Amino acid sequence: MSEYTQHDKDLVSVGLVEKKSFTFAEPPSEMKLESDARLGPVTIAYETYGALAPDRRNAVLVLHALSGDSHVAGYYSAEDEKPGWWDCMVGPGKGIDTDKFFVICSNIIGSCLGSTGPSAINPATGRAYGLDFPVVTIGDMVAAQKALIGHLGIERLLCVVGGSIGGMQVLEWCVRYPEMVASAIPLATTMRHSALAIAFNEVARQSIMADPNWNHGDYYNGAKPALGLAVARMIGHITYLSDESMRLKFGRRLQDKSDFSFNFDADFQVESYLRYQGRKFVDRFDANSFLYITKAADYYDLGKQHGEGSAVRALSKAHARFLVISFTSDWLYPTYQARDIVKALKKNGRDVSFCEIEAEWGHDAFLIPGERLKTLIHGFLERIHHEINQ
């Protein structure tokens, strides 16, 4: 996912927040992963917003996508240039209202933004894991989140919500721990990657692995595979936009020049944009984490994992009430994939609402401030809150 965060135009914000961490699965009780490998200790970075109600029934878990982190809203300090990545949605009176709900967001395992991942120190060697880090799945990420939720003393989440890879975690939560999820909002997501989505991820991974600095994942004491990761990010950005949004945003406009340079500098604005996004990403993200998380997304297959190949059977395990949302111009996870989720839920007689939002911004649309998404989520959460407290 891209970054669109900017200060709230009405200056409404949860204010100052703090990144915390929780460590569990200390050896010898390591976490057992889906691959049968064991991982421990496991640290999860997380943040919370709003207050947990005395009955502990107002908790909303937000799940982030590929490059996101636990910092969903607010600021770490008054000097921060940007708030958290979904500040437009999470805050007082916003779509996910922190005056009402206790909002939790944690960094997924495998990532590099505070949770245990390939850049963390392997206690067995005293060095960064690199490729010794076991392959983690969406299921493993969710299992780790469950440990955190237990640690926070919450038995049942009022809602789990997330877009893209975060949406896969939403679906996984619903079938893995059905009794813990009252409602779910999978956004711009899928029950399994299409060949198109896997293809883009593979090109991005190849770009990282082709960088000589990558060194089979062992680069933490030297130069980073910055070029490979930057190109991987550029590919990602293309898939997050759409033909329409690129036409509107860049067209064929040139960057700071009136004619072609007749060399291989960035002539077009779109080239310059992608190069900038690639460079910026390298400063804050780890190349190995990119490999691990994209692999987890490619492996994800809800029906195969939980329904012997049938999405309908997999979702028969879910008890939650659902709000499924897709965006018209999302070509990474097109609407037909959201409709497959809706169809499987209907076949199980589950309560499901669905809206396809007309949006030109492609897959990224779920991150962009917009009234429609905000009011849909707000209305749905109000209803669930009302039903739970009846």
Place this chain on the structure above:
Amino acid sequence: MKSTNSRMRYDLQIIASWIEPGSHVVDLGCGEGDLLQHLITHKGVHGTGIERNEEKVAACIEKGLSVLQGDINEEVHDYPEGRFDYVILSQTLQQVYEPAVLIRAMLRIGRKGIVSFPNFSHWDIRRQVFFTGFAPVSRQLPFQWFNTPNIRVITLKDFRKFVQDVGFKILKEAAINTHSQDRHGSIVQFLPNLRATYGIFMIGKDYL
């Protein structure tokens, strides 16, 4: 949930009066969810809706209704058999391309169907054709022949015959006199096929 609009369209008031409290209902083409909201608030039903228009779907979800966006002719098929007590199709039948397919699907997923539509044999429609020679335009069917979404012209008599032909049974019916968005109206007892602007029918399988 916000308070319901107690003064909803007259035909919807009649439909609501036919529904047992606490039942499971799906409203096909639910618009902004007036009927669903009324049924949930006043009859404690478990209701869901299907609506094609994004704006209307969003309006429903925003007020706390369970509604999904899609084409009723396709969405109706995914539910398990007998999932609902009532399947409602109000003022939409005249726009359905394959009415028999839809009606059969309705009575597969629900025990009873409730269908309402504008009566094309109303005296004013007959009068317009007879005296002006132009295709009729009424408050219930306010379009010209070239821009109408209403591809079917149905009379109360036609519908009774149709239900019989597809093998179902009419369990209840009401002929009413009201305008399309009006909250007021009356039941028509005398010469309904001539005097009623709308027909409302509850249908079921023969063996019920």
